[in-house]
Amino acid sequence: MDEKGLPEEKVLELLAEFQSRDMTYTSGRILGSMCTSSHPLARRVYCDFLESNLGDPGLFRGTRELESMVIGMLGDLLSEPAAAGHIITGGTEANLMAMRAARNMAGAEKPEIIVPKSAHFSFRKAADILGIRLREAELDHEYRVDLESVRKLISGNTVAVVGVAGTTELGRIDPVEELSEICLEEGIHLHVDAAFGGFIIPFLRETGAELPEFDFKLQGVSSITVDPHKMGLAPIPSGCILFRDASYLDAMSIETPYLTEKQQSTIVGTRTGASAAATWAVMKHMGREGYRELALRVMGVTRRLRDGLVELDYQLVVEPELNIVAFNHPSIGPHELASRLEELGWAVSVSSCPPAIRVVLMPHIGEEHIEMLLRDLEGLMRDTPQGVRG
Ligand SMILES: *Cc1c(COP(=O)(O)O)cnc(C)c1O
Numbered sequence: 001m002d003e004k005g006l007p008e009e010k011v012l013e014l015l016a017e018f019q020s021r022d023m024t025y026t027s028g029r030i031l032g033s034m035c036t037s038s039h040p041l042a043r044r045v046y047c048d049f050l051e052s053n054l055g056d057p058g059l060f061r062g063t064r065e066l067e068s069m070v071i072g073m074l075g076d077l078l079s080e081p082a083a084a085g086h087i088i089t090g091g092t093e094a095n096l097m098a099m100r101a102a103r104n105m106a107g108a109e110k111p112e113i114i115v116p117k118s119a120h121f122s123f124r125k126a127a128d129i130l131g132i133r134l135r136e137a138e139l140d141h142e143y144r145v146d147l148e149s150v151r152k153l154i155s156g157n158t159v160a161v162v163g164v165a166g167t168t169e170l171g172r173i174d175p176v177e178e179l180s181e182i183c184l185e186e187g188i189h190l191h192v193d194a195a196f197g198g199f200i201i202p203f204l205r206e207t208g209a210e211l212p213e214f215d216f217k218l219q220g221v222s223s224i225t226v227d228p229h230k231m232g233l234a235p236i237p238s239g240c241i242l243f244r245d246a247s248y249l250d251a252m253s254i255e256t257p258y259l260t261e262k263q264q265s266t267i268v269g270t271r272t273g274a275s276a277a278a279t280w281a282v283m284k285h286m287g288r289e290g291y292r293e294l295a296l297r298v299m300g301v302t303r304r305l306r307d308g309l310v311e312l313d314y315q316l317v318v319e320p321e322l323n324i325v326a327f328n329h330p331s332i333g334p335h336e337l338a339s340r341l342e343e344l345g346w347a348v349s350v351s352s353c354p355p356a357i358r359v360v361l362m363p364h365i366g367e368e369h370i371e372m373l374l375r376d377l378e379g380l381m382r383d384t385p386q387g388v389r390g
Helices: 008-020 040-048 061-077 091-106 122-130 147-153 176-186 201-206 274-311 334-343 367-382
Strands: 084-088 112-116 133-137 158-164 189-193 221-226 239-243 324-328 349-352 355-360
Touching: 040 274, 061 084, 061 239, 061 274, 084 091, 084 274, 091 122, 091 158, 091 189, 091 221, 091 239, 112 122, 112 147, 122 133, 133 147, 147 176, 158 176, 176 189, 176 221, 201 274, 274 324, 274 367, 334 349, 334 355, 334 367
Parallel strands: 112 133, 112 158, 158 189, 189 221
Antiparallel strands: 084 239, 221 239, 324 355, 349 355
16 A cells, blocks of 8 residues: 555546456447346445445344345245345355255255256355265256256255256256255255346246246245346345245354344345345336336347347257357357457357357347347358358
8 A cells, every 4th residue: 555645536547447448238248247237226226325234234224124125025026925035245145045054954964965067156165165065966958957867866965956047057947846846855955046047037937938937936945046136137246045934044043242133144244235225226116017128128139149140050059048048150169269259359158068159148238239249150150161051
């Protein structure tokens, strides 16, 4: 740190230079992220609540109430209005809390969790932090978890099974209904990771899309992760963990000696109330209708990309169910294709299972960006001799 401080304007000037090197969602060039421009209202509210601390909720009673109301709204959306939970930093922390609750409640000597091969890497962190063994279940030919594989992995040490509703790489929805039956039968905690899918699947279902059940309506489901900072349009960091009832929170509560609450179940102590307030604001403002319209709009853009790729003879990994499209060039490998697209100014990501270019059609990507992308992809097809139709 310097001895003498700089004038505010000078500091801002220096910052502007750094910020100018960041990519922006509004450019429409970020194609591989699950985050997006937050709603302008949410942004404003976030700044207004910057100083509220939900780690000491007795001091911030109003914000605490906002958090409870968000939990209520999300519980309602996911078929259990009495669900208990918290607004936290994101899917990673939510999954960690779910695994912690499941471990504490089961009390197994050598705890294990079963996650699909397609599960988010946050479960590896959770397993490492909690001292749990991670067992990976195989996927079927459509990249959903294979139920036989899950059954084979279940043992007396299994404390949780995870199903994903909207996988990070391909947007696949695991057969949660069947997982629910298995877990009810075996008395095992079923956690559904709907970090991405939780803010789009219910709304697409409301518009008549034939997507499977994945929420608390299924009796075996004990907890759900859903991220308002993905399809919910809330600012980063905003994640949510929901449990079927408060007993799961009690199973990991710790006494807090000097704060205004006596017990704390969250991992983080001092934690932002701005996320809860901003999420409340955007959900109140959008309403179910607003999120339905948003879901239909992103699926329209997804369809345009899907159709354009097929027309150009790119190979789709699977038919998109949600707003994620994964594809390959007939002769250029995905990493090579990603770097060529990067040279053209596109930030895409490459999935690992299977390797493919992965585009997440978040709300900041419009039809106009997809038309430009398709023109570039057409060029890459033309310039590759093996890629020419014949
Ligand atoms: C994004 C994502 C996560 C991790 O969420 P963060 O907010 O990045 O911590 C976990 N699970 C799934 C399915 C995700 O898509």
